[in-house]
Amino acid sequence: MTVRMRLLPLIGAALIGAAAAQQKPDENSDLELIPKAAQAPAPASNAEGSAPTAAPGKIYLENAFTQSWQQSGLVPIPPPQPPDWQERLLLDVRKDWRLASTVTLAYSGRVNLRAGQDLSFPSHENATNDLREAYASWEPLERTYVDAGRINLKSGVALGFNPTDFFRTRAVVEPLSVDPVVLREDRLGTLMVRTQRIWAGASLTAAFAPAAASRSPIYRNDNLPSLNPMFDRTNALDRFVLKGNADIGGGFSPELLFYRDTEQTRWGMNVAQSAGQSVVAYAEWSGGRSASLIDDALRFGRETGTLPPAAPSALPENALQGFQSQLALGASYATQTRITFNLEYHFYQAGFSRTDWNNWFRAGQGQPNTSPIAGELWYIRAYAVDQQVPVSRHSIFLRADWVDAFIPKLELSGFADVDAQDGSRQVQLTADYVLSDAWTVGALALVNSGGQRSDFGSLPQGVSVLLKVARYF
Amino acid sequence: MRPSISIACLALALLSAGPGFAQTAQEIVAATDKVRNPAQPFRTTITLTEYVAGRERDRDALAVFSKEDPATRQYRNLVQYLEPPRDAGKRVLLDGHSLWFFDPDSKVSVRISPQQRLIGQAAIGDILTVNLAADYAATIVATEKIDDAARQPRQCWHLDLKAADDLAVYSRVEYWVEVGSFYPIKGKFYSDSGRLLKILYFRNFAERLGAIRPTEQIIIDAVDTSLVTTATLGEFAFQEIPEAWFQRDYLPRLQIK
Numbered sequence: 001m002t003v004r005m006r007l008l009p010l011i012g013a014a015l016i017g018a019a020a021a022q023q024k025p026d027e028n029s030d031l032e033l034i035p036k037a038a039q040a041p042a043p044a045s046n047a048e049g050s051a052p053t054a055a056p057g058k059i060y061l062e063n064a065f066t067q068s069w070q071q072s073g074l075v076p077i078p079p080p081q082p083p084d085w086q087e088r089l090l091l092d093v094r095k096d097w098r099l100a101s102t103v104t105l106a107y108s109g110r111v112n113l114r115a116g117q118d119l120s121f122p123s124h125e126n127a128t129n130d131l132r133e134a135y136a137s138w139e140p141l142e143r144t145y146v147d148a149g150r151i152n153l154k155s156g157v158a159l160g161f162n163p164t165d166f167f168r169t170r171a172v173v174e175p176l177s178v179d180p181v182v183l184r185e186d187r188l189g190t191l192m193v194r195t196q197r198i199w200a201g202a203s204l205t206a207a208f209a210p211a212a213a214s215r216s217p218i219y220r221n222d223n224l225p226s227l228n229p230m231f232d233r234t235n236a237l238d239r240f241v242l243k244g245n246a247d248i249g250g251g252f253s254p255e256l257l258f259y260r261d262t263e264q265t266r267w268g269m270n271v272a273q274s275a276g277q278s279v280v281a282y283a284e285w286s287g288g289r290s291a292s293l294i295d296d297a298l299r300f301g302r303e304t305g306t307l308p309p310a311a312p313s314a315l316p317e318n319a320l321q322g323f324q325s326q327l328a329l330g331a332s333y334a335t336q337t338r339i340t341f342n343l344e345y346h347f348y349q350a351g352f353s354r355t356d357w358n359n360w361f362r363a364g365q366g367q368p369n370t371s372p373i374a375g376e377l378w379y380i381r382a383y384a385v386d387q388q389v390p391v392s393r394h395s396i397f398l399r400a401d402w403v404d405a406f407i408p409k410l411e412l413s414g415f416a417d418v419d420a421q422d423g424s425r426q427v428q429l430t431a432d433y434v435l436s437d438a439w440t441v442g443a444l445a446l447v448n449s450g451g452q453r454s455d456f457g458s459l460p461q462g463v464s465v466l467l468k469v470a471r472y473f
Numbered sequence: 474m475r476p477s478i479s480i481a482c483l484a485l486a487l488l489s490a491g492p493g494f495a496q497t498a499q500e501i502v503a504a505t506d507k508v509r510n511p512a513q514p515f516r517t518t519i520t521l522t523e524y525v526a527g528r529e530r531d532r533d534a535l536a537v538f539s540k541e542d543p544a545t546r547q548y549r550n551l552v553q554y555l556e557p558p559r560d561a562g563k564r565v566l567l568d569g570h571s572l573w574f575f576d577p578d579s580k581v582s583v584r585i586s587p588q589q590r591l592i593g594q595a596a597i598g599d600i601l602t603v604n605l606a607a608d609y610a611a612t613i614v615a616t617e618k619i620d621d622a623a624r625q626p627r628q629c630w631h632l633d634l635k636a637a638d639d640l641a642v643y644s645r646v647e648y649w650v651e652v653g654s655f656y657p658i659k660g661k662f663y664s665d666s667g668r669l670l671k672i673l674y675f676r677n678f679a680e681r682l683g684a685i686r687p688t689e690q691i692i693i694d695a696v697d698t699s700l701v702t703t704a705t706l707g708e709f710a711f712q713e714i715p716e717a718w719f720q721r722d723y724l725p726r727l728q729i730k
Binding site: 027028030031033034035036037038041042057058059060094098101104142143145152154156157159181184185196198199200201202203205245247250251253272273274276277278279280282332333334335336340408409434437438440472473 | 520522523524525526527528529530531532556557558559561562568569570571572577578579580581583584585586587588589619620622623624639642649659664665668670672674676677689691693698700701703705715716717719720721722723726728730
């Protein structure tokens, strides 16, 4: 027994040694996974102290061709009809210049060359310029900033609908996609003065945007100005926003907002927080006294001369204002296979109820497309798009994004915007493939579907396909 | 306990421990963390070269600003994409559970989950500065000889690291640290389900920021082993990094000076 016990450590050591001996070839076999091209170490060019060189901006040229197929609905759309095809070549530039250690200039814009079924050629409509941003930024004190010029001031944590993004209204110009992520990129900034102070764990921002132009009618695809910066879209009212956030522990940093313009006051809050390793939950709310979407749209249309000022509406009007909330509740979930899902519920209290939809279809059904009633009904929906709000009161939004889908450098994304009241939906799928550092190709398909008496099912555009190629410089 | 058994246990312990067991596993990992990154705030650039099926496919460059959080002993990172042009200007804040991504095109900061921090090249910048001793409980498996990235044999502590808090991105890490020098030689990173996700080799040791440190890593995607990335660190500098930088509203303001 004693001999056996004395043998134990030797046996144990032998086993450990044997295990180690077996591990070594296994561990060293991982080296076989290193490609030959990567086996030589990089040359030691790593001098200390030199600052990295940051790219001063981003420039790319993109060509996009869109083909659409229309569907007929119960309520005919007034002329001009949406185009069946459109071709766009755009030069997109975003650049920063540092004039001094505390002063920078920023520019962001897009030059478009356009042709389409609805555009005469040649005409000034074939060339348009979107001045998204042009502003100067000054840092008089450390982490205290004063910015002046045209600025894209954005807020919000949700993806499909941002109730606290107060400067989104009327700002989106000719987007290539209705994906809310793209809509955030293709929009005009607002002429404003903004000041911001950033502390450890907190920040405060105040911005004032003066009324610099009078209100204009909603733009159509065929009446966009070529060079006019369109301040009438972004600066028709005096507007002020104050917002701040503070980390109150564990990275929990809700943002509170106060917004006021010459017509309304709104309060807002947004918050996003991780829940476990894979989930981020978020909520975004704003509220204030305002009219319904129908009344707002009719008033705007009459003020800007699109709708006759004295004509009675085809839909019941209610001039009284009430407290109206906008809400986005959602969560993202990321998988280990590089897919990120976002699921959101959107509530737009001023939007259409079931009764409003019934009234809308009842009023428009059987009308000729040249009738003022059809014009007014579709104007309300165009107004919602211009204001970047949903038409319906309740909707569900699902988006997925898959990086390196099936093969490296292929990104697939898609979203479904579902009207929770009638089940109609807008679905878009996008594929982008990175050919090289300079070149990307992509395609997207958009489908609006649902019953004839539904939100998305009644839209004139049934299916749309876009092909694009981009060259980065 | 009979003397013979005691002697046997002692002998087993001595045989299995080897010369380096004077240090605890946690001390070894902490010492290796110091080899990899300095305690003072610093910035560096990381050039990432991606190989697909043996061929160079892509090259990215990131600027990384790192600062140790005295409370968690973990690095907080601000990462800015420098190249390629398509991604230039994108920024990521990686600070414990406070993870935000800023895209200069949309001009919006979006909160991301710890799982999402593993998506994209910024994750590599993050993994290179992680202080393993802060979030993992280490045990020594054995001392053994393995080949380093240059196929030179190194006598190493083979350590097993288990996530000790919810800040740990990986559930488990296997780690090989050279005995004596505390140089990191190799790491294997596992998911919650035990799936091997990444294999890291450290190489090109050179004097940077006052110590000999690895200046290059090879990252093998263990899920798809045809994907290999080399990360070359350069342009090191100590830099004061104010606390105010580590929040979402600073991301649009970040400038490389």
